[in-house]
Amino acid sequence: MISKQIIKGKCVAISSEGKGIIKTVYGVIFVDALLLGEEAEIEVTYSRAGVSYGKIRKLLSFSQDRINPKCPISTSCGGCVFQNASYKYELEYKTNKVKEDLIRIGHFKDIKVNPCIGMENPEHYRNKIQVPFGKANHHVIYGFYKSNTHKIIPLKQCNIEDTRAKDILSTFASLMEKYHIDPYDEDSRRGIIRHLLIRTSSLTDEVMVVIIASVDSFYNRSDLVKELTQKHKNISSVIYNINKRDTNVILGDKEKVLYGKNFIKDSILGLNFNVSSKSFFQVNPKQVEVLYSKALELAKLTKEDELLDAYSGVGTIGLLASKYVKHVTSVEVVKEAVINAKKNAEMNNIKNITLLEDDCTEFINRELPHYDVVIMDPPRKGSTPEFLNALKLIKPSRIIYISCDPATLSRDLEILSTDYKIEVVQPVDMFPRTFHVETVVSLNIRDTK
Ligand code: SAH
Numbered sequence: 001m002i003s004k005q006i007i008k009g010k011c012v013a014i015s016s017e018g019k020g021i022i023k024t025v026y027g028v029i030f031v032d033a034l035l036l037g038e039e040a041e042i043e044v045t046y047s048r049a050g051v052s053y054g055k056i057r058k059l060l061s062f063s064q065d066r067i068n069p070k071c072p073i074s075t076s077c078g079g080c081v082f083q084n085a086s087y088k089y090e091l092e093y094k095t096n097k098v099k100e101d102l103i104r105i106g107h108f109k110d111i112k113v114n115p116c117i118g119m120e121n122p123e124h125y126r127n128k129i130q131v132p133f134g135k136a137n138h139h140v141i142y143g144f145y146k147s148n149t150h151k152i153i154p155l156k157q158c159n160i161e162d163t164r165a166k167d168i169l170s171t172f173a174s175l176m177e178k179y180h181i182d183p184y185d186e187d188s189r190r191g192i193i194r195h196l197l198i199r200t201s202s203l204t205d206e207v208m209v210v211i212i213a214s215v216d217s218f219y220n221r222s223d224l225v226k227e228l229t230q231k232h233k234n235i236s237s238v239i240y241n242i243n244k245r246d247t248n249v250i251l252g253d254k255e256k257v258l259y260g261k262n263f264i265k266d267s268i269l270g271l272n273f274n275v276s277s278k279s280f281f282q283v284n285p286k287q288v289e290v291l292y293s294k295a296l297e298l299a300k301l302t303k304e305d306e307l308l309d310a311y312s313g314v315g316t317i318g319l320l321a322s323k324y325v326k327h328v329t330s331v332e333v334v335k336e337a338v339i340n341a342k343k344n345a346e347m348n349n350i351k352n353i354t355l356l357e358d359d360c361t362e363f364i365n366r367e368l369p370h371y372d373v374v375i376m377d378p379p380r381k382g383s384t385p386e387f388l389n390a391l392k393l394i395k396p397s398r399i400i401y402i403s404c405d406p407a408t409l410s411r412d413l414e415i416l417s418t419d420y421k422i423e424v425v426q427p428v429d430m431f432p433r434t435f436h437v438e439t440v441v442s443l444n445i446r447d448t449k
């Protein structure tokens with residue numbers, strides 16, 4: 001196939017990134033915004049080695065699940081691939097995706113996957129956004145990257161971000177113009193402002209603003225911060241983060257507090273948490289309560305249990321679990337998150353928890369400590385064979401695995417499956433309108449071992 005070629009076809013499946021799949025004699029085409037069963041005239045946009053990408057030129061038949069997207073840039077942004085589909089369709093896709101990965105990657109045969117638990121109102125849920133800044137027609141613009149590029153599509157309000165971000169972004173852009181502060185340009189490597197990271201609290205009205213810049217400081221910085229915080233009284237911190245690197249990593253290492261505190265306060269299921277700019281915190285405050293409640297229910301904790309909370313972030317799961325067990329050990333590699341976690345234990349007056357800054361794989365293999373139950377919540381890339389094999393040696397009776405990537409989850413569960421039997425697989429929609437899905441899995445040790 002070649003670019004611009006027009007091909008007619010029917011969508012027979014949905015890819016792991018939510019694109020419609022059309023099979024042709026020339027190979028497979030992944031099509032943006034095409035729903036299962038729909039027929040369309042497709043324009044090929046990119047093609048290489050039998051795999052092509054395309055966009056809809058004309059829809060020839062409509063799925064009953066097609067809806068009008070609420071977002072004006074839904075087909076170009078690449079963030080929300082399901083803005084044009086009913087939420088029911090999206091949840092079914094997510095349930096199936098987890099099941100298909102468990103079968104294809106994990107080699108599980110008769111695996112039961114519970115229907116994905118959706119959100120009551122799947123909009124404006126994100127408590128953290130990272131918005132790139134650029135320039136067009138001599139004006140400062142901000143928005144989202146066009147999918148697979150670094151070209152900014154301007155957008156004033158995103159349909160999934162917390163509504164408090166909108167006005168702050170707009171004020172910040174006008175202040176950049178007022179003080180002649182240029183956005184950073186990746187090609188020429190000139191300019192100053194790269195991104196604005198905004199975190200909102202679900203506990204209070206507070207907002208944290210992180211200015212990510214390419215230089216150590218800039219003229220008028222304090223005036224800009226003063227005006228910003230005077231106009232938006234709910235801003236509780238302004239952090240200045242310096243990133244001089246030319247990589248896709250958004251945050252740099254060095255930070256300075258320009259206004260207020262170096263953390264934002266949030267709450268989950270009645271406990272309060274301090275979260276710094278660099279600490280991981282689940283992005284959907286409503287659904288995180290559903291996810292953690294499910295994880296705790298499946299863990300069937302007792303007062304005799306020694307619990308390991310692996311990949312613990314700011315200590316959320318371990319602290320919530322602490323009242324049901326004898327003792328918790330939480331292990332997390334990011335220093336700032338562990339500092340937050342220790343403060344969080346103190347703030348909530350929780351004493352039966354040890355919070356360690358360590359690499360989980362190194363920690364567990366150093367002493368092979370015994371735990372009755374392990375709750376693990378690794379990043380997208382999953383855990384390591386060394387960590388999983390160590391679990392088989394220390395033999396906790398139950399493992400709860402929380403994952404945001406069904407592919408790495410399936411790979412890791414296959415390793416555990418020699419010694420552990422899957423009891424429940426429960427997808428939870430933490431990221432409505434996107435193709436991402438979170439899953440919590442409970443595993444019981446096999447009797448024969
Ligand atoms: N359980 C927490 C955090 C989950 S995100 C919560 O629900 O909020 C995954 C966490 O694992 C991140 O905080 C990340 O910093 C941490 N992490 C990544 N690799 C790690 C490793 N090798 N050892 C320990 N922690 C790690």
